[in-house]
Amino acid sequence: MTPDQFxxxxxxxxxxxxSSHMGHPDFRANGRIIASLGSPDEGYGMVKLSADQQSMVCSSQPMVFEPAKGGWGRMGYTSVKLKAAKAVEVREAIALAVQNAMEKKPVRSKKRKA
Structure with a gap:
């Protein structure tokens, strides 16, 4: 899979x-980041899953999915090795991430005081 396919x-x-976050393209649903590209490098994508969902995808497809490094991984951020990924696997992971975001309250942009 290429970054454009992701x-x-x-x-x-x-x-x-x-949208964009820290210089990398990201994808948002309900105001929340559900996926991104380019972290830790250009060969990776990321999907934001629950801990149970992350465990499921990482154990069933370890050549494609792995927890992100450090504390991010413990929060459900899941790295996607694009070269090994198939569209069906990524589509399902993105669907889970979107569902998780839609179940939460929308994120509203913060207005700054002058």
Whole structure:
């Protein structure tokens, strides 16, 4: 899978918009980051899953999914090795991430005081 294929899969969901965070493209649903590209490097994507979902995808597809490094991984951030990934696997992981985000209250942008 290429980064462009990952991007197309994420944006195929009507709830998802593309944005940017820390210089990397990210994908948001309900105001929450559900996926991103380019971290830790250009060969990776990321999906934000629950701990149980992360455990499930990492154990069933260890050549594709792994917890992100450090504390991010403990929060459900899951690295996707793009070269090894198939569209069906990534589509399912993105669907889970979108579902998780839609079940939470929307994130509202913070207005700064002058």
């Amino acid at each position: 991007r197309r899969l994420a944006l195929s969901r009507p709830e998802v918009i593309e």
